Amino acid sequence: xxxxxxxxxxxxxLGWLLLFTSSTTLICCALPLLLVSLGLGAVSAxxxxxxPWLAWFGLYKIWTxxxxxxxxxxxxxxxxxxxxxxxxxxxxxxxxxxxxxxxKGMFWCAAVLxxxxxxxxxxxxPIMRLMSL
Numbered sequence: 001x002x003x004x005x006x007x008x009x010x011x012x013x014l015g016w017l018l019l020f021t022s023s024t025t026l027i028c029c030a031l032p033l034l035l036v037s038l039g040l041g042a043v044s045a046x047x048x049x050x051x052p053w054l055a056w057f058g059l060y061k062i063w064t065x066x067x068x069x070x071x072x073x074x075x076x077x078x079x080x081x082x083x084x085x086x087x088x089x090x091x092x093x094x095x096x097x098x099x100x101x102x103x104k105g106m107f108w109c110a111a112v113l114x115x116x117x118x119x120x121x122x123x124x125x126p127i128m129r130l131m132s133l
């Protein structure tokens with residue numbers, strides 16, 4: 001059964017907001033860790049010196065992850081809430097189904113990016129310590 005109500009936020013805007021907020025978690029935490037792990041610590045240092053505003057996300061990673069998680073939770077509710085339906089006009093129905101499918105894809109892409117960032121920022125080091133690596 002297709003959704004009943006079209007989002008009040010434009011579907012593409014919601015998707016891009018999701019992708020942007022979850023990407024910031026990768027930039028602050030996963031990217032520097034990956035670069036250092038590959039022996040490219042100088043690249044990480046150069047990246048953060050050339051773009052100093054990126055360091056803000058790392059300094060306030062609790063707020064970054066919390067805000068991105070709240071936006072993801074809102075998006076999940078907006079996309080999967082009950083009693084949604086598409087308009088009865090065939091053209092609008094087709095458009096509604098396409099945008100809903102697009103939003104679901106963007107949501108899951110953003111959720112995976114957020115989880116990768118969360119894992120590297122908060123879980124990877126304790127797991128490595130536990131395994132004595």
